[in-house]
Amino acid sequence: MIKTWTKPDRPNEESMKQRWDEKKKLLSAQQMKLKNHKLPVIVLMEGWGASGKGSTIRSIIDNLDPRFFKVTSMGKPTEEDQRRPFLYRYFQEIPENGQFTFFNSGWGSELVDKRVHGELSDEEYVKRIDSVKRFERQLTDNGYAVVKLFMQVSHKEQKARLDALEDNKDTRWRVSEKDRWQNKHYDQYMDVFNQYLIDTNVSVAPWHIIDAKNKKWAKLQVIEILCDAINTALQNEHIAVPISQNVFPLVPMPKLADVSFADAKMPQEEYKQKLDELQKKLSQLHYRLYRKKIPVIIAYEGWDAAGKGGNIKRIAAALDPRGYKVYPIASPEPHEKNRHFLWRFWTRLPKSGHIAIFDRTWYGRVMVERLEGFCSTNDWQRAYNEINEFEKELTDWGAIVIKFWVHIDKDTQLQRFTDRQNNPDKQWKITDEDWRNREKWDDYEVAIDEMIAKTSTAFAPWHILESVDKNYARIKALEIVIDEIEKRI
Amino acid sequence: MIKTWTKPDRPNEESMKQRWDEKKKLLSAQQMKLKNHKLPVIVLMEGWGASGKGSTIRSIIDNLDPRFFKVTSMGKPTEEDQRRPFLYRYFQEIPENGQFTFFNSGWGSELVDKRVHGELSDEEYVKRIDSVKRFERQLTDNGYAVVKLFMQVSHKEQKARLDALEDNKDTRWRVSEKDRWQNKHYDQYMDVFNQYLIDTNVSVAPWHIIDAKNKKWAKLQVIEILCDAINTALQNEHIAVPISQNVFPLVPMPKLADVSFADAKMPQEEYKQKLDELQKKLSQLHYRLYRKKIPVIIAYEGWDAAGKGGNIKRIAAALDPRGYKVYPIASPEPHEKNRHFLWRFWTRLPKSGHIAIFDRTWYGRVMVERLEGFCSTNDWQRAYNEINEFEKELTDWGAIVIKFWVHIDKDTQLQRFTDRQNNPDKQWKITDEDWRNREKWDDYEVAIDEMIAKTSTAFAPWHILESVDKNYARIKALEIVIDEIEKRI
Numbered sequence: 001m002i003k004t005w006t007k008p009d010r011p012n013e014e015s016m017k018q019r020w021d022e023k024k025k026l027l028s029a030q031q032m033k034l035k036n037h038k039l040p041v042i043v044l045m046e047g048w049g050a051s052g053k054g055s056t057i058r059s060i061i062d063n064l065d066p067r068f069f070k071v072t073s074m075g076k077p078t079e080e081d082q083r084r085p086f087l088y089r090y091f092q093e094i095p096e097n098g099q100f101t102f103f104n105s106g107w108g109s110e111l112v113d114k115r116v117h118g119e120l121s122d123e124e125y126v127k128r129i130d131s132v133k134r135f136e137r138q139l140t141d142n143g144y145a146v147v148k149l150f151m152q153v154s155h156k157e158q159k160a161r162l163d164a165l166e167d168n169k170d171t172r173w174r175v176s177e178k179d180r181w182q183n184k185h186y187d188q189y190m191d192v193f194n195q196y197l198i199d200t201n202v203s204v205a206p207w208h209i210i211d212a213k214n215k216k217w218a219k220l221q222v223i224e225i226l227c228d229a230i231n232t233a234l235q236n237e238h239i240a241v242p243i244s245q246n247v248f249p250l251v252p253m254p255k256l257a258d259v260s261f262a263d264a265k266m267p268q269e270e271y272k273q274k275l276d277e278l279q280k281k282l283s284q285l286h287y288r289l290y291r292k293k294i295p296v297i298i299a300y301e302g303w304d305a306a307g308k309g310g311n312i313k314r315i316a317a318a319l320d321p322r323g324y325k326v327y328p329i330a331s332p333e334p335h336e337k338n339r340h341f342l343w344r345f346w347t348r349l350p351k352s353g354h355i356a357i358f359d360r361t362w363y364g365r366v367m368v369e370r371l372e373g374f375c376s377t378n379d380w381q382r383a384y385n386e387i388n389e390f391e392k393e394l395t396d397w398g399a400i401v402i403k404f405w406v407h408i409d410k411d412t413q414l415q416r417f418t419d420r421q422n423n424p425d426k427q428w429k430i431t432d433e434d435w436r437n438r439e440k441w442d443d444y445e446v447a448i449d450e451m452i453a454k455t456s457t458a459f460a461p462w463h464i465l466e467s468v469d470k471n472y473a474r475i476k477a478l479e480i481v482i483d484e485i486e487k488r489i
Numbered sequence: 490m491i492k493t494w495t496k497p498d499r500p501n502e503e504s505m506k507q508r509w510d511e512k513k514k515l516l517s518a519q520q521m522k523l524k525n526h527k528l529p530v531i532v533l534m535e536g537w538g539a540s541g542k543g544s545t546i547r548s549i550i551d552n553l554d555p556r557f558f559k560v561t562s563m564g565k566p567t568e569e570d571q572r573r574p575f576l577y578r579y580f581q582e583i584p585e586n587g588q589f590t591f592f593n594s595g596w597g598s599e600l601v602d603k604r605v606h607g608e609l610s611d612e613e614y615v616k617r618i619d620s621v622k623r624f625e626r627q628l629t630d631n632g633y634a635v636v637k638l639f640m641q642v643s644h645k646e647q648k649a650r651l652d653a654l655e656d657n658k659d660t661r662w663r664v665s666e667k668d669r670w671q672n673k674h675y676d677q678y679m680d681v682f683n684q685y686l687i688d689t690n691v692s693v694a695p696w697h698i699i700d701a702k703n704k705k706w707a708k709l710q711v712i713e714i715l716c717d718a719i720n721t722a723l724q725n726e727h728i729a730v731p732i733s734q735n736v737f738p739l740v741p742m743p744k745l746a747d748v749s750f751a752d753a754k755m756p757q758e759e760y761k762q763k764l765d766e767l768q769k770k771l772s773q774l775h776y777r778l779y780r781k782k783i784p785v786i787i788a789y790e791g792w793d794a795a796g797k798g799g800n801i802k803r804i805a806a807a808l809d810p811r812g813y814k815v816y817p818i819a820s821p822e823p824h825e826k827n828r829h830f831l832w833r834f835w836t837r838l839p840k841s842g843h844i845a846i847f848d849r850t851w852y853g854r855v856m857v858e859r860l861e862g863f864c865s866t867n868d869w870q871r872a873y874n875e876i877n878e879f880e881k882e883l884t885d886w887g888a889i890v891i892k893f894w895v896h897i898d899k900d901t902q903l904q905r906f907t908d909r910q911n912n913p914d915k916q917w918k919i920t921d922e923d924w925r926n927r928e929k930w931d932d933y934e935v936a937i938d939e940m941i942a943k944t945s946t947a948f949a950p951w952h953i954l955e956s957v958d959k960n961y962a963r964i965k966a967l968e969i970v971i972d973e974i975e976k977r978i
Binding site: 032035036054057058061062063065066067070071073078079080102104170173284287291309312313316317320321322325326328333334335357359428 | 521524525543546547550551552554555556559560562567568569591593659662773776780798801802805806809810811814815817822823824846848917
């Protein structure tokens with residue numbers, strides 16, 4: 001793209017000044033509209049070292065209300081960053097509804113740098129490109145405006161700028177070794193940048209190449225593109241997003257109605273013995289995971305009173321507390337609700353070598369949010385694919401993803417609810433909401449069948465835990481966890 | 490303390506077993522009470538390497554509900570940690586109301602390690618001890634139960650354990666160089682531990698030394714202490730906390746009623762010229778701060794419509810967006826409200842070399858929370874000192890703390906409210922709440938006078954910005970920021 005790019009003609013000074021003033025005013029007004037329409041905007045500023053990324057951002061924000069934007073500059077990933085999926089630190093920084101995030105360099109540069117230095121094989125590069133495309137598409141599908149800019153300067157211009165910075169003792173420190181290296185290997189970098197721009201130039205988030213030689217002209221191009229993009233996004237606000245076709249291999253799963261509890265029983269004696277044996281085994285495996293730095297994500301969903309809590313406890317008891325966390329998931333808090341629905345799960349991902357257990361999960365989107373109307377039909381219909389992509393990201397990163405549906409029948413639930421109601425020690429466990437949910441059992445069953453069918457991917461299939469006999473379900477869970485870990489060690 | 494400590498007598502096996510079972514049951518029940526009473530518990534587990542800290546925590550939590558606790562293990566501070574006050578990473582991990590955090594080693598070990606390795610001068614050590622004492626006292630004052638345990642093993646016992654771990658190829662990796670070093674320098678470590686325990690042994694959060702030679706006995710001691718501490722905390726729930734006397738030097742400040750606006754004016758021409766000049770200067774200072782790694786915290790409070798937003802904008806416009814963040818502070822979200830009121834500010838502290846601008850601040854506690862009854866009288870009365878201690882922590886860390894009260898008179902506010910109401914572009918800026926707050930102007934004035942008088946410490950005094958003429962206030966703010974930075978560079 002850069003290689004075949006034609007520089008646009010630069011207008012004269014006066015015309016630039018006039019257009020700039022106009023757009024600054026417009027952007028100020030747009031800012032309020034964004035707030036009212038709850039539209040979030042991501043500006044990804046990529047380009048050559050010393051091409052003026054920072055100063056351009058600065059001139060654009062200088063009369064925006066500082067409460068509505070943040071600028072994020074990321075250097076090389078830290079050791080902590082490297083123990084998480086590479087998109088983790090970017091996902092963390094996405095704005096809330098109605099706000100801007102400016103990325104002063106982002107995932108593009110990170111990928112290109114790695115590629116140039118031979119740290120990414122062809123295969124890994126392709127995988128990362130897929131990840132980036134999914135990430136950007138998920139953002140735009142979820143209502144984010146994503147504006148991608150590439151600041152272009154020539155080899156000569158870059159060198160001149162670096163020299164000028166270095167000649168001044170106050171600015172010398174701003175020239176990094178990386179900048180010099182980049183200038184020295186300009187052509188090589190150019191090829192990789194060029195390929196990256198082509199690979200990630202999609203219609204929902206296209207690249208804009210900015211002629212960055214003249215600073216005023218560069219700023220003007222950027223603000224004009226930004227204003228246009230915001231206008232378009234405001235106009236498209238209520239357009240339904242096409243539902244992507246599933247591209248992941250699926251594993252066939254039974255319908256809930258066909259799950260039998262007949263043989264899913266375990267006598268107390270056998271249970272105790274197995275529990276002890278399996279917990280010892282899992283405990284040892286946990287140390288090995290830790291040393292091999294393999295991350296594990298265990299997701300629990302299930303009917304109310306199915307026995308999720310007790311099941312989780314039996315897994316957790318076998319683990320070293322330094323190496324796992326349990327995340328109980330309730331309805332999202334405001335700052336969570338105001339972002340991509342997966343944000344609160346991305347930000348809770350474990351470090352490599354650690355285990356995260358989710359007590360309820362991202363599948364809330366296609367169960368409670370679907371049935372209670374907390375999101376639009378388009379939202380939950382899109383979510384199957386978004387979730388599969390999320391779990392693909394996790395397994396590509398190297399994680400073991402284990403998903404449990406803790407299952408009981410309707411009669412068992414009634415019996416347990418009644419027990420809880422009648423037992424003063426257990427009354428806290430039962431609420432009116434549980435009874436209300438119970439009334440919707442049939443609707444839930446339809447939603448759950450659809451969910452299990454559409455998200456049992458080969459890399460992250462569902463496991464059904466028959467939990468009328470809780471002993472049986474606990475042992476089955478332990479066996480599955482052990483099995484999945486052993487496959488990988 | 491350890492040096493003069495007498496080992497308690499160990500009960501026989503049978504009696505230990507019986508007491509253990511009893512306490513496990515009790516703790517399970519207490520857990521629900523903690524939840525209902527919204528009482529948070531911090532368990533700080535310190536002690537020698539290989540003394541069994543981790544395995545003790547593990548046996549205690551193994552039938553707690555994993556939704557109600559987390560275990561936090563921290564190694565050496567990372568590079569990121571080192572760019573923040575040393576208590577930052579611990580403050581981040583404090584539990585929500587009704588939950589436990591177990592610290593598997595904490596601030597005590599960090600301090601002792603540094604001290605043993607000569608990385609803390611006497612003076613710094615004393616400062617840190619003060620910080621720790623304030624931290625722990627603030628926690629208990631704010632309703633946290635803080636249980637501090639020290640796991641004691643002899644030099645010989647530690648050596649035997651390390652040898653045993655090392656003899657087994659599966660556990661060899663668990664013996665760190667630090668453990669070996671500690672064992673080799675046991676006496677030296679003993680002295681420093683001992684001094685630390687004495688220095689931080691306060692009545693609200695006393696140390697408990699655990700005889701950790703026999704593992705069962707160690708666990709029993711720990712759980713008994715924990716159960717007792719929870720009982721006490723539940724009983725003391727509604728006891729008012731004594732209000733500490735102020736110990737920090739205060740700067741005399743005028744009452745708001747005595748602030749005159751007569752000379753606080755600046756013609757547009759002079760304003761434009763000064764603004765330009767001062768912003769250039771601040772811009773350069775920002776780079777120098779960045780390079781010298783000095784953190785800056787700018788706190789804005791003021792009357793509604795006083796012009797905080799515009800004032801902040803003029804500061805922010807001079808800064809490099811990579812090096813600052815503006816935090817608009819609204820009412821706390823649930824996960825924030827369920828923790829120490831300063832938690833959401835601790836977690837937003839800038840890295841060294843960066844600037845954080847708070848648009849409304851922790852002073853909400855002694856203004857809106859006081860006047861609207863969002864906290865108890867005891868809470869807000871205690872807060873003056875808690876805030877002074879917080880700011881002391883920040884300045885001790887090396888931060889420049891600048892606090893602005895953006896001031897107008899009542900008539901000016903009325904005029905601006907009316908303007909906003911009548912101007913369609915500005916209507917979003919005015920809400921019913923603003924009018925309601927205005928009715929309480931006199932109550933607010935009393936609260937603000939008290940706040941300014943009690944929290945204008947020598948290390949973080951208030952600056953009043955006369956903002957009837959906004960130009961004047963903006964220039965004054967810029968001058969103060971520049972001045973405070975220049976004093977430090």
